[in-house]
Amino acid sequence: MTVSPQPDERELLEAFESTIDRNDRIEPRDWMPEGYRKTLVRQIAQHAHSEIIGMQPEGNWITRAPSLRRKAILLAKVQDEAGHGLYLYSACETLGTSRTELTEKLIAGAQKYSSIFNYPTLSYADVGTIGWLVDGAAICNQVPLCRTSFGPYGRAMIRVCKEESFHQRQGYELLMTMMRGTDEQRAMVQESVDRFWWPSLMMFGPPDDDSPNTAQSMAWGIKRNTNDDLRQRFVDMTVPQAKALGVTLPDPDLVWNEERRAHDFGTPDWAEFQQVIKGNGPCNAQRIAHRRKAHEDGAWVREAAMAFAARTHEPEETTHDR
């Protein structure tokens, strides 16, 4: 018997690249470049954390929803977001990073989540606006990720996308209901849209010329579209929805460009975006403190469940007693 030589890095890289070029998926136990693994862990963790932290702004309104119907819907929506976080943590764990590690990094402020969840939900109309604009922007981002090159991430995104459509529709329906109400309710909707429009556009990330990792991520098939492409797509999708709803989007430069067959629009306040990313948004500290408290307050439950599991698996004596 001859011992076959260890395939060298060059060959492994070639195999990896040809899988990507064939548009085939990379699976967890395949060899992959360290940079690919790191980029994925960073992106999936950030995505998972966004789903988990994203429960807070809306969760705020569950006990104050105006009817049992709205309360049940909001509860289901927030529960879905918890599920999305878990699908994504599960995908991230296939890359060899444990959920505990990720949670610890989140509450230590060492990993990021979407900037949008650092804005407060000041009125009940925000529940509708978040469903419409924030989940709408998330859908725009997530649909192309169903074809991302890493198998478990793509499969998690397929599950997530199936559930997001309910989120967006319930939000839009909520706003439609308010727009059919009193002048005061219509004003609440407009005020809410005014606050959330620009932060929603920032959800797609910095402009392409300021997004140094995009090219590599696209070469690896992790990302399928650039930030600016997706932002444009979102604006074009949203304008007719705003019109049907009867609200104004707070951008004086927003206008249809016949030549480009797309809307021109203003520039988000990128300085504000950088501040929020750095931790200086209106709610950053509160969001992390709440997550940390929930994690620490739940420690005794996790420990009790482990102790119970250990007890019930003890051989003989426990089973004889019963």
Next chain:
Amino acid sequence: MTDEQPSVRAEWPLYEVFVRGKRGLNHVHVGSLHAADDQMAVRHARDVYTRRNEGVSIWVVRADLITASSPDEKDPLFAPSGDKVYRHPTFYAIPADVPHM
């Protein structure tokens, strides 16, 4: 701690989850989750993976109990089926006018 008892502070073990979408279909792998024990894994699987009637039956198995083929052996392990084209119906030429074949 060197004994077999898992520490109460340790992370709950990882389970892989399989769901039968409806009667007549196989259980299919849908993802994983953490749970303290088997029963909790089934309950969590219901909450995480079947919130919209996606399943009529759930299997869970601890991830560390799964034996898998190694990706490094990919070629040798699957080689035996690679050169047996005669296992496929298209290997046999049958005149087009022979019915029901």
